[in-house]
Amino acid sequence: xxxxxxxxxxxxxxALVQILMxxxxxxxGRIMVLLVCTGAVLGALQIYQPFADFAGAGANxxxxxxxxxxxxGVKEAVDDExxxxxxxxxxxASAAGISAALVLSYIVSLFSKPQMxx
Amino acid sequence: MQQTGKQSLRFAEAPFIISSASVAGTxxxxxxxxxxxxxIGRDDRFxxxxxxxxxxxxxxxxxxxxxxxxxxxxxxxxxxxAGDLLGQDIASSFGLMDFGIxxxxxxxxxxxxxxxxSLAAMTIAAGYADRAAAVTSSHFASAEKQFRFPLAxxxxxxxxxxxxxxxxxxxxxxxxxxGGAFSGDGAAGSQNTGSGGCRIRIPGITTGKIVxxxxxxxxxxxxxxxxxxxxxxxxxxxxxxxxxxxxxxxxTGDLGTVGQEILIDLLQxxxxxxxxxxxxxxxxxxxxxxxxxxxxxxxxxxxxVTLSAHYLKxxxxxxxxxxxxxxxxxxxxxxxxxxxxxxxxxxxxxxxERG
Numbered sequence: 489x490x491x492x493x494x495x496x497x498x499x500x501x502x503a504l505v506q507i508l509m510x511x512x513x514x515x516x517g518r519i520m521v522l523l524v525c526t527g528a529v530l531g532a533l534q535i536y537q538p539f540a541d542f543a544g545a546g547a548n549x550x551x552x553x554x555x556x557x558x559x560x561g562v563k564e565a566v567d568d569e570x571x572x573x574x575x576x577x578x579x580x581a582s583a584a585g586i587s588a589a590l591v592l593s594y595i596v597s598l599f600s601k602p603q604m605x606x
Numbered sequence: 607m608q609q610t611g612k613q614s615l616r617f618a619e620a621p622f623i624i625s626s627a628s629v630a631g632t633x634x635x636x637x638x639x640x641x642x643x644x645x646i647g648r649d650d651r652f653x654x655x656x657x658x659x660x661x662x663x664x665x666x667x668x669x670x671x672x673x674x675x676x677x678x679x680x681x682x683x684x685x686x687x688a689g690d691l692l693g694q695d696i697a698s699s700f701g702l703m704d705f706g707i708x709x710x711x712x713x714x715x716x717x718x719x720x721x722x723x724s725l726a727a728m729t730i731a732a733g734y735a736d737r738a739a740a741v742t743s744s745h746f747a748s749a750e751k752q753f754r755f756p757l758a759x760x761x762x763x764x765x766x767x768x769x770x771x772x773x774x775x776x777x778x779x780x781x782x783x784x785g786g787a788f789s790g791d792g793a794a795g796s797q798n799t800g801s802g803g804c805r806i807r808i809p810g811i812t813t814g815k816i817v818x819x820x821x822x823x824x825x826x827x828x829x830x831x832x833x834x835x836x837x838x839x840x841x842x843x844x845x846x847x848x849x850x851x852x853x854x855x856x857x858t859g860d861l862g863t864v865g866q867e868i869l870i871d872l873l874q875x876x877x878x879x880x881x882x883x884x885x886x887x888x889x890x891x892x893x894x895x896x897x898x899x900x901x902x903x904x905x906x907x908x909x910x911v912t913l914s915a916h917y918l919k920x921x922x923x924x925x926x927x928x929x930x931x932x933x934x935x936x937x938x939x940x941x942x943x944x945x946x947x948x949x950x951x952x953x954x955x956x957x958x959e960r961g
Contacts, residue, residue: 509762513823516761602757604632604650604747604772606898 490544498546505550520551527555557581608731611845613812614955620807621730623777623958624737624784626918627671628911629664631746631772634903637892642915643773644671650747650772657747657757661690662701664774664907665743669705672739672776676784680705683778684735687725689718690743690906691770692752697743701774707739715935716831716860717814718742719775719910720954723931724811726779727956736781743774744905753824753940767825768862768904771891775910779808783961805961806921812842812955816937820948824938827949828865828888828901831934834951835861836872838932842955843878850880854926857917858953859909859933860888862902887912887933909933913958921960928959 508519530536536556540547547553561581565573579586610616628643635646645667652663665688673680686705689712690697698711714721722740729735747757749770755761783805817834835858843849850856861869866886873880887909888902913931920926938949 510764513825516755597758602747602760605757605763606633 493542494544494546496546497543498549501546501550501552523551524555524558527552527557528559529555531556531559554582554585557585610810611812611841613815613841614810614845615728615731616810616846617727617731617808619731619781620809620961621727621779621781622783622805622807622961623918624780625672625676626775626777626914627668627675628914629668629671629774630907630911630915633746633769633897633899634771634773634891634911637897639891639912639916642919643911644668644915647772650745657745657751658692658696659700661692661697661743661745661748661772661774664745664772665690665697665701665741665776666704668743668774668776669702669739669741672778676778676780678737678778680707683707683737683739685710685726685729685738686741687712687722687729687738688741689713689722691715691749697745697748698741701743702741714906714933714952714954715937716744716904716906716908717933717935717952717954718906719859719913720931720933720956723777723779723808723956724813724954726777727808727811730779730781737778738780739776739778741774741776742906742910744770744772744907746770746772746905749905753938764825764900768827768860768888768901769892769899770905771860771888771903771908771911773905773907773911775907775914777914783807806918806958807961808956808958810846810957812838812845814838814841814953814955816950816952818948818950822946822948824943824949826864827860827904827936827938828862829868830936830938830949831859831951831953832861832865832868832872835865835869835932835934835953836876838953838955839869839873839880839930840876840878842930850878850883853883853928853930853957855917855929856880856884857909857913857929857931858884858886858888859935860902860904861886861934862888862900862904863894864901865934887916890916906933917958921958924960926960928957931956931958 558578562577565577629645630643631650652660686707686709688698695711719742726738821830891903892899934953
């Protein structure tokens with residue numbers, strides 16, 4: 489059941505965003521920012537976390553989940569450290585994801601090259 | 607008096623296109639004109655490490671081939687007019703520096719082929735050179751990096767976007783026609799009409815001005831360029847006191863299917879009906895249905911390879927007598943686009959006829 493929820497909710501989010509890609513003139517970068525911000529706002533409104541508890545990776549892996557994670561990190565750091573936490577929490581919470589993306593894409597770039605689109 | 611009308615020149619002595627060459631990528635090779643290109647790359651890297659070097663290589667090969675066909679050496683060319691789509695024209699500068707020919711680097715977006723041919727023709731007609739060359743190119747992968755995203759980013763493309771042509775074209779223009787079958791050695795000027803020795807010349811040009819209709823959609827360049835093409839063609843008819851009937855074909859550069867429709871409509875409103883003789887290099891070069899190329903091909907390479915491989919051959923074999931070649935350009939940069947500016951268009955008209 490856990491897998492099933494992650495699968496259909498993750499798929500649903502991707503499908504909705506695909507509609508944004510196809511039907512609006514927004515560039516991919518803008519859609520990305522929109523998703524992260526929406527995730528943070530939904531997190532702040534206490535909506536995203538219950539949703540993420542239900543859907544697991546289906547809600548955490550898409551960019552909305554990243555926004556939520558940033559919010560969570562900032563909130564916890566502010567609770568622990570006060571004002572300075574605004575600047576620390578986001579990166580601390582997302583450190584694993586960001587570092588993994590950087591390191592893994594570097595490794596991949598060592599043995600693969602972009603090809604022409606067909 | 608060679609100046610005619612507001613924006614045109616009618617050359618007293620029309621310069622000749624004595625040879626040309628086209629180098630194209632794999633997708634273009636699989637398209638409807640595939641059999642007509644001089645060289646089709648085995649892959650789109652042309653043996654190079656980067657896409658930019660690949661594009662430079664296409665320019666180098668195209669010019670080398672065109673020189674070879676005309677039996678000329680690089681030092682017999684007085685001026686080179688060249689351009690591409692990349693920032694600072696790097697495909698041209700790195701591709702052409704080894705030839706050691708005095709260079710004017712040009713940027714006219716996808717209209718550069720017409721700009722280069724116009725300037726080369728003017729230079730020769732004015733007596734500043736006996737021979738000059740025009741070289742232009744574009745490469746799908748380097749243009750994506752320049753204007754959209756690097757291919758490594760693997761973004762999705764909307765189906766309405768045009769597809770930048772991977773290709774480079776080179777033209778050698780001269781005061782005197784080449785001898786039969788390009789075998790002349792410069793003792794030309796003779797009325798040699800031997801086999802294949804047809805003489806293709808540029809009797810006049812019309813230079814376009816920037817036309818901005820305030821279109822802000824970088825994925826719909828055809829609509830941005832069509833008003834510029836309309837303006838140019840209407841001005842051309844006025845300057846030369848002629849109409850669509852003077853030409854067997856009116857060939858635009860890369861308006862694509864969307865832009866073609868707009869152009870025909872706009873010209874109809876001005877009282878010119880070009881529907882039966884309009885063709886667009888961007889539509890001819892790909893089979894949109896089977897190749898997934900959206901509205902058609904684009905880029906400086908699009909009109910450059912299509913003119914050389916397709917239309918010049920038809921002029922040579924006599925199936926066309928006279929065409930108006932109108933490469934069109936969308937003058938956008940990633941900077942101006944991100945700053946919310948519109949996409950202005952430009953077009954250049956070159957009359958090409960069988961002499």
